[in-house]
Amino acid sequence: MTARTSGLHHVTAIAGDPQRNIDFYIQGLGLRLVKRTVNFDDPSTYHLYYGDEAGRPGTLMTFFPWRGVPAGRVGAGQSTSTAFSVPQDSLGWWKDHFGALGVEPSITSADGEDRLVVRDPDGLVLELVASSTEDPRDPWDSASVPAEHAVRGQHSSVLTVADAESTLRVLIEDLGMTPVSQSGGRTRVAAGEGGPGRIIDVVADPRAQRGLTAGGTVHHIAFRVPDQATQEQWRRELVERGHTVTAILDRQYFTSIYFREPGGVLFEIATDAPGFDVDEPLLELGRSLKLPPWLEPTREDIEHSVQRITLPQENNPAVVDR
Known part of the structure; x- marks a missing residue:
C-alpha cells in the first residue's frame, strides 16, 4: 500500500x-461538544461530537444516542476499550x-503506563493514560477540569479479536502501521512516529464471546487521512486487495469510507478536512443543531423528533438550547 x-x-x-451523555463527557471528562448534528442515516437521533477546542482529528469521541437502546455485549470483533491521554501524575x-x-x-x-479505568453512564469502558511519552496537544479549557x-x-484503542493475525495484517499492510511490542496475546502497533493518538492494541482472545453492538459499545473506529485525493487512492488499493469498501460518503465535516477487517471490527478512513467550523464559528461550536444541506428541508420534523438538550455552561461562553 502506498x-x-x-x-x-x-x-x-x-x-x-x-443529556446524560452530554453531562458526562463535558463535566466528567472535560471535553467540548464541538458538533450537535444528527445521524445522517437515521436523522431522528443525534450525532454528538466531543473533542478539543476545534474538534481536531485525534481528539474526537462521537456518539449515536438512542433513548431506550438495549445494552450491548462487549466481546470479540469490537473495539473494547478507548483510551485518552492525560498528563503524568494526574x-x-x-x-x-x-x-x-x-x-x-x-x-x-x-505497557509501563499507569491507567485509570472508568465506565461512562452506558457502561462504555474508558481509560485515562498517563503516558510516558509527552503529549504536546493543547486541551480544551474546561471549567470542570483544570488544564494541568x-x-x-x-x-x-484496544481491538479484541478471536485471531489477531489477520487483523494485524490489515493494520500493518493496509493501514501502514508499525509493530511496536508484543506481550502474551496483546500486540501494539503504531502509526507514524507513534505516541498518543497513534496507537492500536490488538488482543487475541479465542475464548471471547462475539460482541453485540448496541448501548455501551463502540460502533467503529476511524483512522486519519489528509485529504480526499489520498482517500480515493486508498480506497482503490483496498478494493484491489480484496476488501469490500463503501463509496466515499460526505459527512459534512470530513469524507469517509468504511470496511470491516477480518476480525469483525468496523474501520473508517476519514479526512482531516474541512473540519467543524465550516457551518458555525469556532466560538459557537456545539451550541445549535446543525444539519447538512440535504437535510435542511426537513429541519422542522427533525427538531421535533430529537430530544431537547441543554449544554453545561463550560462548553461555550453562552448556552442555548436547540
Missing part, C-alpha cells in the same frame, strides 16, 4: 440518553474527580 494513516481520527460509540486528581461525581474508577498499569490535568486527545 497510503499510510497518521493515526486515529475518532471513535464512535452508541449511547442511551443524550491520575490521582482524576480519581478524586470521578469519585465526587459518584463514579468509581480503578487504577491499573499496562485535562485530556489531550485520544491515546489508543
